[in-house]
Amino acid sequence: MTTLPLALTQGDPSGIGPELTLKAYAARKTRALPPFFVLADPAQLARTAAALGLEIALREVAPEGAAAVFDSALPVVPLGLSVRGAPGAPEPADAAATILSIERAVELVAEGKARALVTNPIAKNVLYAAGFAHPGHTEFLAALAERRYGRPFRPVMMLYSEELAVVPATIHVALAEVPRLLTRELLVETGVIVAADLSSRFGLASPRLAFAGLNPHAGESGAMGREEIDVIAPAIAELRARGIDATGPHPADTMFHAAARARYDVAICPTHDQALIPIKTLAFDRGVNVTLGLPFVRTSPDHGTAFDIAGKGVAEATSLIEAIRLADRMTAR
Ligand SMILES: NC(=O)C1=CN([C@@H]2O[C@H](COP(=O)(O)OP(=O)(O)OC[C@H]3O[C@@H](n4cnc5c(N)ncnc54)[C@H](O)[C@@H]3O)[C@@H](O)[C@H]2O)C=CC1
Numbered sequence: 525m526t527t528l529p530l531a532l533t534q535g536d537p538s539g540i541g542p543e544l545t546l547k548a549y550a551a552r553k554t555r556a557l558p559p560f561f562v563l564a565d566p567a568q569l570a571r572t573a574a575a576l577g578l579e580i581a582l583r584e585v586a587p588e589g590a591a592a593v594f595d596s597a598l599p600v601v602p603l604g605l606s607v608r609g610a611p612g613a614p615e616p617a618d619a620a621a622t623i624l625s626i627e628r629a630v631e632l633v634a635e636g637k638a639r640a641l642v643t644n645p646i647a648k649n650v651l652y653a654a655g656f657a658h659p660g661h662t663e664f665l666a667a668l669a670e671r672r673y674g675r676p677f678r679p680v681m682m683l684y685s686e687e688l689a690v691v692p693a694t695i696h697v698a699l700a701e702v703p704r705l706l707t708r709e710l711l712v713e714t715g716v717i718v719a720a721d722l723s724s725r726f727g728l729a730s731p732r733l734a735f736a737g738l739n740p741h742a743g744e745s746g747a748m749g750r751e752e753i754d755v756i757a758p759a760i761a762e763l764r765a766r767g768i769d770a771t772g773p774h775p776a777d778t779m780f781h782a783a784a785r786a787r788y789d790v791a792i793c794p795t796h797d798q799a800l801i802p803i804k805t806l807a808f809d810r811g812v813n814v815t816l817g818l819p820f821v822r823t824s825p826d827h828g829t830a831f832d833i834a835g836k837g838v839a840e841a842t843s844l845i846e847a848i849r850l851a852d853r854m855t856a857r
């Protein structure tokens with residue numbers, strides 16, 4: 525059993541990330557969590573713990589020292605940047621620390637000082653206002669991987685729970701852009717990466733991929749749109765020719781009930797909301813966002829920064845805890 529710790533990023537310090545990190549640490553024994561450290565501003569974590577009445581010891585450490593102290597204190601690897609945003613009031617100036625935390629976590633995983641990254645939520649609009657040029661973690665992590673490993677990576681977002689796993693083939697784009705972006709090449713590339721990572725990281729010998737249609741009734745034989753005929757079905761045929769168990773296009777409104785879910789391991793959907801609405805409805809409290817296609821493992825809670833409840837002490841840490849457990853499981857094999 526490896527004791528190499530997991531690296532947690534701070535996320536937006538004005539969101540619920542600091543509270544969740546403290547609560548996950550408090551649950552380390554009851555949930556049998558592996559050692560982790562958080563890349564953050566120790567003073568801000570201490571302020572959060574005090575404000576919420578959480579009696580949790582914090583210890584500033586280097587990554588190499590994290591596992592040894594984990595039993596008695598939450599290991600904090602300082603970023604060297606102070607953050608000042610109050611709970612629920614994000615501060616654009618804190619974006620630099622939020623981004624640095626992600627960059628450092630990738631470096632530490634690449635250097636063999638951490639096993640995997642678990643990211644706390646970021647507010648995309650806050651980072652965009654500070655000049656962040658990536659749609660979200662998913663694409664930023666691929667850029668960092670390319671910088672580190674010297675070749676491009678094609679990241680794929682998967683939301684995972686025991687009940688359902690989903691992949692949005694297009695992610696943070698306007699709905700009006702989807703028909704243009706939804707190409708056979710995109711779907712084939714996505715299917716190949718999903719099949720490979722479900723085999724290598726999740727131990728599925730022959731993963732079953734179910735593709736959703738884009739249009740009502742999967743296009744009703746072309747009467748309600750042609751993307752199923754022109755794009756999705758040819759992509760499925762190509763994947764099948766490559767030996768991948770791919771089915772569809774399935775009408776998206778009838779592929780998420782329990783009997784339908786039993787027929788596949790992952791649903792690949794043309795749009796973000798087609799994929800994320802069913803899993804957030806079924807498993808919001810325990811869904812995990814996983815980035816496939818990278819040379820390292822990254823997981824995250826399925827929710828966002830929840831500024832509306834930050835600082836109130838009511839945030840549920842269950843999704844972050846599942847993200848920690850899944851990163852552990854994915855790197856244990
Ligand atoms: N992985 C990431 O970094 C993600 C970041 N976001 C970002 O989060 C920001 C806010 O997004 P929203 O759409 O408002 O989604 P959200 O997930 O932050 O909040 C939606 C609702 O769920 C509640 N909620 C969320 N997490 C909770 C928890 N752990 N315990 C109890 N209640 C919880 C919130 O209070 C709110 O009512 C956006 O800027 C978005 O970009 C959203 C999703 C993922």
Ligand SMILES: NCC(=O)COP(=O)(O)O
Nearest residue numbers: 659660661662663813824
């Ligand atoms: N809706 C999912 C989400 O926003 C997560 O994005 P990412 O930051 O993990 O790329």
